[in-house]
Structure formats: structure tokens, C-alpha cells
Amino acid sequence: MAASEAILMREPDQTRALPSNVEAEAAFLGAVLIDNRILEELTSPLKAEHFHAAVHGRVFERIQALIDRKAVVTPVTLKPYFESDEGLRELGGTAYLARLTADGQGLLNPRELAEQIYDLALLRELITVGRTLVEQAMDTSESVAPLQQIELAEASLYKVAEGAQTGSEAQSFGQATRVSLEMIEKALLSGGHISGKTTGLTSVNEKIGGLHDSDLIILAGRPGMGKTSLVTNIAFNAADRLRRDLADGIALKDSVGAAVAFFSLEMSADQLATRILAEQSGISSEALRMGRISRDEFQQLSFASQRLAELPLYIDDTPALTIGSLRARARRLKRRHDIGLIIVDYLQLLQGSGRSDNRVNEISEISRGLKTLAKELSVPVIALSQLSRAVEQRDDKRPMLSDLRESGSIEQDADMVWFVFREDYYVAAKEPKVPQGNDDPKVQEAHAAWQAEMERVYGLAELIVAKQRHGSTGKVRLRFESRITRFSDLASDDLRAAYGNDE
Incomplete structure (x- = not known):
């Protein structure tokens, strides 16, 4: 008898009542145990609580914990953590972990399996919300407040929907304030300008x-x-x-x-x-x-x-x-x-x-x-x-x-x-004819004017902040050394000269 069938027989009423695919859970876990990199490529925010079989949720949670510690996870490395697990014992003990990897079917479509496990978990949450709503609506005692029940039902549905979209919950303003204060403190400790x-x-x-x-x-x-x-x-x-x-x-x-x-x-x-x-x-x-x-x-x-x-x-x-x-x-x-x-x-x-x-x-x-x-x-x-x-x-x-x-x-x-804007790039492209000894004075004057302009802008760059949600827009003048492709801050004298020539 397959392990997934044993789970179905152990919890027949619950499994039939709620949407689930225990075989998909087993196949997915088997795929992860064969190739741990699968977890890094998931698009759905899968968690242990999304598994219908509780023992699968515990296995998944342990896999995540070991991977976070940069350990390689296999049935062998998992074994010590589940030798006394009662749920796993009913499925044949730690030998069940090895059976998960037996056929490698989950390697064909692990991402689709993860999405199905997650989607079915959302459906079970919806069913729970619906059952609660029906039970509360059937209560006709004097203390019932129908509008309040509707508000509670809406809040529950939004909680499910937000979980589906982001995989996270909203922060309180207090939490957000603490994070903001940490950023401000960091800026203060850094010398007053980096948060x-x-x-x-x-x-x-x-x-x-x-x-x-x-x-x-x-x-x-x-x-x-x-x-x-x-x-x-x-x-x-x-x-x-x-x-x-x-x-x-x-x-x-x-x-x-x-x-x-x-x-x-x-x-x-x-x-x-x-x-x-x-x-x-x-x-x-x-x-x-x-x-x-x-x-x-x-x-x-x-x-x-x-x-x-x-x-x-x-x-x-x-x-x-x-x-x-x-x-x-x-x-x-x-x-x-x-x-x-x-x-x-x-x-x-x-x-x-x-x-x-x-x-x-x-x-x-x-x-x-x-x-x-x-x-x-x-x-x-x-x-x-x-x-x-x-x-x-x-x-x-x-x-x-x-x-x-x-x-x-x-x-x-x-x-x-x-x-990024470098005026010297455009000025260099406009270089007039290089004067020869017998050239017209106007040719010599034109090249001298160009040379003076090139000296003024050479090595200067502008970082134009055209949009900034956190502060003002404007320009930052920088030095650019094209020979070694390096941007750096302008020295004080260069900075005064650069801004003195600003339009």
C-alpha cells in the first residue's frame, strides 16, 4: 500500500471533506530531497502549514531549516529528526523518507506541484471561512449583529486574498515606526547622511x-x-x-x-x-x-x-x-x-x-x-x-x-x-579642424576656443537625479577618469569651479 493511501485511510472524513492532493505533496517532497535547489526557484510562497498531511508539513519545515543552515538535505540527513515522530511511524517510520525519492516523478514539474499544494491550501482556508460564516449566520440569538458578522467575514476573506498575493501580513504602524527609527539611527551613526x-x-x-x-x-x-x-x-x-x-x-x-x-x-x-x-x-x-x-x-x-x-x-x-x-x-x-x-x-x-x-x-x-x-x-x-x-x-x-x-x-x-551626463563627450565630438602653420587666423581662433571649452569640461560628469521619492531632485557633479573608468567626488577647488561655470 502506498504511503499516500495510508494517509487517506487514516483520515478519511477530513481528507474527503477538504481539497487536497497528498500524492502531490509526497512527490514534491521527494523532488526536493533529490535536488535541494528546487526550493530556491519556487514562485509560490510555500510554507509548512500549506501541506494537508501534517507529517508532510513537518518534513518540509525541517528541510527548510537545514537548507537555511546551508546543509545538504537527503533522507539520510533527515532521519535523526524523525526517528520518534509518531505520524511518520504510522507510515512505516524513517523508511518512508527514502520511499519519497523512489521514483523521482516530482522532478518533472516541481513548480507546478508547489503551486497546486499552495492553491489547495488557499481553498481550504476559504472553506474554513465559509463554514464559520454559515455557523455564525445560523445563530439567531439576541446578541447577533449581522453587520458585524459581515465585517468579520470580509476581514477573513481579505486575509486569505492578501496571503495569496504577497505571502505576508500588513505591519502595524508601530512596527513601521521602529524600522524607520532604525534607519534614522543608522544615518546618524554613519555621519548624518546615509540611511x-x-x-x-x-x-x-x-x-x-x-x-x-x-x-x-x-x-x-x-x-x-x-x-x-x-x-x-x-x-x-x-x-x-x-x-x-x-x-x-x-x-x-x-x-x-x-x-x-x-x-x-x-x-x-x-x-x-x-x-x-x-x-x-x-x-x-x-x-x-x-x-x-x-x-x-x-x-x-x-x-x-x-x-x-x-x-x-x-x-x-x-x-x-x-x-x-x-x-x-x-x-x-x-x-x-x-x-x-x-x-x-x-x-x-x-x-x-x-x-x-x-x-x-x-x-x-x-x-x-x-x-x-x-x-x-x-x-x-x-x-x-x-x-x-x-x-x-x-x-x-x-x-x-x-x-x-x-x-x-x-x-x-x-x-x-x-x-549620467558628460559634456566633454559632446564637446570632443565637435573638435574643429586642427590648424596648420599657414591656416586662416579664424581657424586657429576656432580651435583655440574649442580647446578652452574642452579644458573647462574635461573629466567632469553630472549625475542628474530627475526623480526621487525620498527627497529633492537636482545635479551632483563628479570627476570621471576615463582611462581607468572611475567616478569620484570632486575636490573642493574643482567643485567650486564646476558650479561656478554652471548655467
Whole structure:
């Protein structure tokens, strides 16, 4: 007799009265015991209480606890925890755990099995609400308040519905206030301007207060502006700050650094690593790629690579990811490495679920998915985005929100929108004819004027905060060293000169 049939025989009335699929529960648990990674790829918020057979719920709960401790879970490693379990004894004892993995049927569709288990649990909750409603409505005593019963029934239904949508319950205002106070205290301890994760750039932190959990930040710019360079700098700065804080004995919750997941859909992992090595060693990335470095520079490079070896920065360069796959991979990294920041380079290279009938709807689905991911994992998500070519048609090349390419939903879903703008990129493209000795004085004057303009703007960059839910918009001036692709804060003298020349 199958174990699932034994459960059915043991609890015949209850099982027939309520929707359930004990065989699906057994098949799913068997699949998880064969391949623990299945739990990391679930889309439904499955919990122990969703299993109809109580013994299955206990097995699932123990599996989760062991995986959270980074243990490998098999029938053998589970055995010590269930040797005295009465419910399991009725099914044949710990040998039942091995029988769960006997045929491996659940490996064919574990996600569908999990969704069915979860959906049936919701139906059982609905039945419980309905039965309670009927019993209370049948009560005709004088103390009955029909309107109050309706309100209670509505509250119960909303509780079931909210559980289906989010898998979590609403917080009281007191809980939310405590979280807010913790953020304020963190900002105070950090020197008065960071309540989230650090960008590593003091001027940017002062403008935005750091990168806030659950926020979606869109960083956009035309090609050549340095979008990838900026997020690579931020990724390194956040990861390095966490590494240093932990080495100094600062608790993880008190650090403004973060372990970083970098999803690079355009560049390979080794190209990103080369950029970071160039930035940290001070050797140009072009020289690194060509191998044109001296022995001293190679030693610099070696020291830099040793510093970076333990950096909590995880690069996933899988091309053509769907938004669903990216979210599954991010959840896995959160579970394994407790990542505190996600970077996506870039949004338009992600694919939707395939259900959208046009590209605008697909981009809307992707931007909503990224915002949902930020809230689900409670981490900031920075997604790079392209800009339309409309920028190039204007005299002032500074981007605007209307330049975000393909969908207004990107602006709508984002908590912050940043634009990177480098005036020297456009000024360099306008270089007039280089004067020769016998050229017209006007040619020489034109080139001299261009050279003066180039000297004024060379190495200056603007981070334009075009949207910010938490504060004001505006510009932050930065220094950009194109040779080593590094953004940094402007020195005081440079800052005065840059803002003195502002329009």
C-alpha cells in the first residue's frame, strides 16, 4: 500500500471533506530531497502549514531549516529528526523518507506541484471561512449583529486574498515606526547622511541618503556616458565597505555596505573584473587587455587582485535572461550570500514572460518585475536603461524623463531616476579642424576656443537625479577618469569651479 493511501485511510472524513492532493505533496517532497535547489526557484510562497498531511508539513519545515543552515538535505540527513515522530511511524517510520525519492516523478514539474499544494491550501482556508460564516449566520440569538458578522467575514476573506498575493501580513504602524527609527539611527551613526547602502560617493550619498531597501533605481544615459562604469564603481564601493566593516567587527545590520549581485547581460564577468582591477590598480583597462604593463605595474595589479579576492561581489553574466529567471537567481543569491544590492545591466536586454503582445508591454512587465523583486527581497535594485535618440537632436544634451526609452512605466515604477551626463563627450565630438602653420587666423581662433571649452569640461560628469521619492531632485557633479573608468567626488577647488561655470 502506498504511503499516500495510508494517509487517506487514516483520515478519511477530513481528507474527503477538504481539497487536497497528498500524492502531490509526497512527490514534491521527494523532488526536493533529490535536488535541494528546487526550493530556491519556487514562485509560490510555500510554507509548512500549506501541506494537508501534517507529517508532510513537518518534513518540509525541517528541510527548510537545514537548507537555511546551508546543509545538504537527503533522507539520510533527515532521519535523526524523525526517528520518534509518531505520524511518520504510522507510515512505516524513517523508511518512508527514502520511499519519497523512489521514483523521482516530482522532478518533472516541481513548480507546478508547489503551486497546486499552495492553491489547495488557499481553498481550504476559504472553506474554513465559509463554514464559520454559515455557523455564525445560523445563530439567531439576541446578541447577533449581522453587520458585524459581515465585517468579520470580509476581514477573513481579505486575509486569505492578501496571503495569496504577497505571502505576508500588513505591519502595524508601530512596527513601521521602529524600522524607520532604525534607519534614522543608522544615518546618524554613519555621519548624518546615509540611511541606506553606500554608493561610495559622498556627494551622491548626501543627495539621496544612500540606496534604500525596496527601491528601484533607474540609471540611464546615452552610449559613452559611463553608465556601466558608474554602477561598477558603486558595486565595488558597497561590497568593499561591507568587507571592511565586517573585518573591523561591525555587525552586518550596522554596516552601510552590502554584498552585491551584478547581473551583466551585456559584458562578460571577466570584462567587469578587468574594469574593477583597472580602477583599483590605477592601470588603464586598455593596457591591461593588451598586456602593455611594466613589472611594477604587474605588482600593483597583483596587490589589487589580492584585495579583491574576498570581495562579496557576485557576477552573473548569463545572456538573454527572462525577468522570471533573474528573480529566481536573485532569490538564490539572497539565500546563499545574503546580498544587499542588485544591479542589472541593462533593462532592455531582459526578456519578458512571452505573454506580452508588444515591446512596450514587455518592458512594462520587466520594470514591474524589478520593482517587485526589490520589495520581495528588501534590497535596492539599480537597473541601467537606454535613452531614446531624441537627446541627440537637442542643443542641450542633458537627458529628461521623457527620454526614457520604450515605456513610461519605467519612470512610473522607479523610486529614483538618475541620468549620467558628460559634456566633454559632446564637446570632443565637435573638435574643429586642427590648424596648420599657414591656416586662416579664424581657424586657429576656432580651435583655440574649442580647446578652452574642452579644458573647462574635461573629466567632469553630472549625475542628474530627475526623480526621487525620498527627497529633492537636482545635479551632483563628479570627476570621471576615463582611462581607468572611475567616478569620484570632486575636490573642493574643482567643485567650486564646476558650479561656478554652471548655467
